[in-house]
Amino acid sequence: MSNPSLLPDLVHANDRDDVADADAVATLDGVPVSQRIRERIKAAQRRFHANDNIADFIQDGELDALVDEVQTKMAAVLSSLVIDTDSDHNTQDTARRVAKMYVREVFKGRYVAAPATTEFPNVEHLNELMIVGPITVRSACSHHLCPIVGQLWIGVMPNEHSNLIGLSKYARLADWVMSRPQIQEEAVTQVADLLQSKMQPDGLAVVMEADHFCMGWRGVKDMDSKMINSVMRGSFLKDANLRREFLSLLQRKKA
Numbered sequence: 001m002s003n004p005s006l007l008p009d010l011v012h013a014n015d016r017d018d019v020a021d022a023d024a025v026a027t028l029d030g031v032p033v034s035q036r037i038r039e040r041i042k043a044a045q046r047r048f049h050a051n052d053n054i055a056d057f058i059q060d061g062e063l064d065a066l067v068d069e070v071q072t073k074m075a076a077v078l079s080s081l082v083i084d085t086d087s088d089h090n091t092q093d094t095a096r097r098v099a100k101m102y103v104r105e106v107f108k109g110r111y112v113a114a115p116a117t118t119e120f121p122n123v124e125h126l127n128e129l130m131i132v133g134p135i136t137v138r139s140a141c142s143h144h145l146c147p148i149v150g151q152l153w154i155g156v157m158p159n160e161h162s163n164l165i166g167l168s169k170y171a172r173l174a175d176w177v178m179s180r181p182q183i184q185e186e187a188v189t190q191v192a193d194l195l196q197s198k199m200q201p202d203g204l205a206v207v208m209e210a211d212h213f214c215m216g217w218r219g220v221k222d223m224d225s226k227m228i229n230s231v232m233r234g235s236f237l238k239d240a241n242l243r244r245e246f247l248s249l250l251q252r253k254k255a
Helices: 004-023 033-043 062-080 094-106 167-178 184-199 240-254
Strands: 119-121 130-141 147-157 163-165 203-212 227-234
Touching: 033 062, 062 094, 130 167, 130 203, 130 240, 147 167, 147 184, 147 240, 163 184, 167 184, 184 203, 184 227, 203 240
Parallel strands: none
Antiparallel strands: 119 163, 130 147, 147 203, 203 227
């Protein structure tokens, strides 16, 4: 039988080990890589909210170091959740998996530059409604880091001076924006801003419908609720008939 008087010492020893592990993060000149990136952003007087892209402030090799740092700190989180990752074979590599998932996958839109998009002139002077979708999008609620999974529709009314982009680029650009901790209202606006800057159309519309796991997995645990929101720019905002045509075509595609 274990000696109860030894248990506090053992617990404190484990705590000291966890603190030591948490301090052993990826550093350069003794400074954690996250701190170095943060200092560059602050020096440039730029914002680094959850849904901001900070790729301009990350140098070669630092993403790998950031994965190492997140891994170490995630291991400390698992320890604080009283999970024995030493003897539990299912969680021995969880800290590394989660670190790679956050930095390289589900939040990669924060850390990498926008995907290359070839823009070409509207030679034929197209000026008819174009609709792209549904594009499957995946994000995470910035309140609880729970998944957001849904679909996106994009409507474009080009003019003779608009740039056009390849069909697959809509999905790539949307994924880049969505791969960050977000709230849906801001995410749709970011997608609209990005496409507007690249294409300069007469009108732009973005509609998103998504399931939020922060409602279905926790909290009220309502699995059926969805959120739908839209952004209308230019002619979609001013021309009620165009807006009605776009929305009616969406309903047909969703039926």
